[in-house]
Amino acid sequence: MSEIAQVxxxxxxxxxxxMVTRDPLVLxxxxxxxxxxFAATVxxxxxxxxxAKINIALRGQPPFQLEHGWxxxxxxxxxxxxxxxxxxxxxxxxxxxxxxxxxxxxxxGVVLGVWAGYKGGWQSTLIMRITDSIMSFPILLLAILLLxxxxxxxxTIVIVLAVSRIPMFLRVARAEVLEVRExxxxxxxxxxxxxxxxILRKHVLPTITPTLLTLAALEVGFVMLSESxxxxxxxxxxxxxxxxxxxxxxxxxHLGTLWWLAVIPGSMIVLTALSLNLLVSWTRIYLxxxxxxxxxx
Numbered sequence: 001m002s003e004i005a006q007v008x009x010x011x012x013x014x015x016x017x018x019m020v021t022r023d024p025l026v027l028x029x030x031x032x033x034x035x036x037x038f039a040a041t042v043x044x045x046x047x048x049x050x051x052a053k054i055n056i057a058l059r060g061q062p063p064f065q066l067e068h069g070w071x072x073x074x075x076x077x078x079x080x081x082x083x084x085x086x087x088x089x090x091x092x093x094x095x096x097x098x099x100x101x102x103x104x105x106x107x108x109g110v111v112l113g114v115w116a117g118y119k120g121g122w123q124s125t126l127i128m129r130i131t132d133s134i135m136s137f138p139i140l141l142l143a144i145l146l147l148x149x150x151x152x153x154x155x156t157i158v159i160v161l162a163v164s165r166i167p168m169f170l171r172v173a174r175a176e177v178l179e180v181r182e183x184x185x186x187x188x189x190x191x192x193x194x195x196x197x198x199i200l201r202k203h204v205l206p207t208i209t210p211t212l213l214t215l216a217a218l219e220v221g222f223v224m225l226s227e228s229x230x231x232x233x234x235x236x237x238x239x240x241x242x243x244x245x246x247x248x249x250x251x252x253x254h255l256g257t258l259w260w261l262a263v264i265p266g267s268m269i270v271l272t273a274l275s276l277n278l279l280v281s282w283t284r285i286y287l288x289x290x291x292x293x294x295x296x297x
Contacts (some may be wrong), residue, residue, distance in 0.1 A: 014043040026282045029275035036091060036272060044092040047071070047085035051242070055080035063221075063260045087265055090242040094269075095242070098224040099159055104162035106216050109169025114200065114208075116170070128174070129252030140229055147235045157236060161223050172215055176208040210284075214270045217280040221273035228269050244269050 043204060050071055055081070058068055063075035063083070074084040116124035134142070146160045180203070189199045228245030230236035232252075237243040244265045251262030 025278055025283065027237050029278040032271060032275045032281065036095070039088045040091040040095045043088045047082075047088045050082050051089045051168060052240070053081060060258055063264065074264055075258075076256060077261055078254060083247075083261065083264060086242060086247060087244070087268060090244050090247055091245040091263070091268070093154065093237055093241060093243070094224055094227065097154060097161070097227050097237075098220045100158045101161035101165065101227075102216050102219045103221045104158070105165035105219070106169050106212065108162075109166045110173045110212060112166075113170040113173025114177050114204065117174035118181060118196070118200065118204065118244040124174075128168070131170050134164070135167045140226060143226065143230060144233075144235055147230065154241065157227060157230065161226055164226075165219055165223060167218065169212065169215065173208060173212060176211055177204055180204050180207050214284050217276055217283075221276040224269060225273060 055076070056244070058072065059078055060079035061068060061072050062079075064073065066073060071082040071085055074082075074087065076082055077086075101283050112127050116127045139147075141162055143160045147156065150156050150160075155281040161180035186199060186203050189203060218251070224244075227236055227243065228248065231243050231245030232249040234249070237246050239246070248262050251258070251260075251265065255262055
């Protein structure tokens, strides 16, 4: 039995784990994201008492030293607050906003996209014209305009970012449904009189789900960058709440002397987006039967 055949006979979880460990970049990306989720859920609660703790004696401490304890490993700001504690706590707001916005846009976009792609007619035309109107505005410009009108709170930021990303999911879902609708198994189901809800549940949605989940994972990184951009210009997360984007914005005020206050939170944004992209690309290959051999070999 060949090596690939032996791998295929193993339980799916073990097989996936072995394939992940063969690619160092994918493995590092997965480990980084797992640690990030742990920090955002458990770690944020543990460091919450330290995020606003001022210690004038330790202000402006440089990073990568343990002389004052692990909380000061990434240095401190101009008030002596631990940068590591603030980054860990800020990860909760950043990830919450990004995942919530993507989840809302995914649900609404898929529902409208599936309806427009499968039913067609004037409803599809109306939906696509509205979508084109939204996409005609630059995303950040649209978000800035809405946040300027409304109060910049976390809930408002989630809604604004979700609205700006709905067209992406809608167009992808519609395109996928238009392609699946022409396949023989869907045509056969329609011919024998199957109900629309049954066809969508049994044939259409399972077929388009991998593409949509891949897009959703990529969108988390994009929305995270968008939130950081809004926070950087003062229209995102507002103090006393913090996010990575707000930390970068505050850190640029001391870039000449305390460079780590902006560089390290900015690096976290970049590493998270890069890890998501690498892991999603690998997952996409794994779910594609035509390319799966590339990760199994």
